[in-house]
Amino acid sequence: KNEVEQSPQNLTAQEGEFITINCSYSVGISALHWLQQHPGGGIVSLFMLSSGKKKHGRLIATINIQEKHSSLHITASHPRDSAVYICAVPLYGGSQGNLIFGKGTKLSVKP
Amino acid sequence: EPEVTQTPSHQVTQMGQEVILRCVPISNHLYFYWYRQILGQKVEFLVSFYNNEISEKSEIFDDQFSVERPDGSNFTLKIRSTKLEDSAMYFCASSPGLAGADTQYFGPGTRLTVL
Numbered sequence: 629k630n631e632v633e634q635s636p637q638n639l640t641a642q643e644g645e646f647i648t649i650n651c652s653y654s655v656g657i658s659a660l661h662w663l664q665q666h667p668g669g670g671i672v673s674l675f676m677l678s679s680g681k682k683k684h685g686r687l688i689a690t691i692n693i694q695e696k697h698s699s700l701h702i703t704a705s706h707p708r709d710s711a712v713y714i715c716a717v718p719l720y721g722g723s724q725g726n727l728i729f730g731k732g733t734k735l736s737v738k739p
Numbered sequence: 740e741p742e743v744t745q746t747p748s749h750q751v752t753q754m755g756q757e758v759i760l761r762c763v764p765i766s767n768h769l770y771f772y773w774y775r776q777i778l779g780q781k782v783e784f785l786v787s788f789y790n791n792e793i794s795e796k797s798e799i800f801d802d803q804f805s806v807e808r809p810d811g812s813n814f815t816l817k818i819r820s821t822k823l824e825d826s827a828m829y830f831c832a833s834s835p836g837l838a839g840a841d842t843q844y845f846g847p848g849t850r851l852t853v854l
Contacts, residue, residue, distance in 0.1 A: 659840055669828055671845040714782065726772065726795050729782040
């Protein structure tokens with residue numbers, strides 16, 4: 629079964645800073661998910677990626693399949709980016725099975 | 740944009756009572772899921788559902804839990820006899836394809852409080 633580790637657990641940044649959140653997993657996968665959980669509890673899917681890099685606005689996600697590692701970057705962070713960021717991978721690796729979630733990184737961006 | 744909806748948003752129940760949490764997945768999606776998140780903890784998979792049957796379930800999903808797709812739109816999670824430790828946020832999700840290979844769309848959640 630896959631195991632997921634995220635770091636850091638908590639992150640406080642000043643508005644405008646560049647943010648990096650890391651995710652490592654133990655079993656090879658075909659795709660990794662990055663999710664955002666709002667302070668109110670709702671969960672939004674940000675990215676699903678299987679190789680290389682994806683960009684959406686100020687968010688960039690990268691993955692290194694060989695090293696079993698992914699990063700989520702936020703450029704020019706803003707207080708509205710404050711949320712918990714969660715990575716998730718297939719429980720049994722590959723593209724099968726259901727998702728196992730990391731504990732999340734709680735990001736707080738101060739104005 | 741299509742979205743997953745869940746009702747109720749908050750359910751309070753007495754220990755031992757049955758509860759049914761309701762979800763309406765996105766209409767052309769084929770895979771449906773229930774997750775739970777105990778306050779302060781990570782999201783945990785409960786069950787996945789495809790082609791009108793359970794495709795996978797976790798150790799959490801014991802005999803007290805059941806899922807059903809009673810019609811073409813609703814997807815329900817029933818807890819037969821609630822325990823205090825069932826208090827959590829329950830999220831429904833749906834995806835066009837398999838969880839490992841396709842984006843999942845989450846509902847807003849139902850907060851279940853068992854007294």
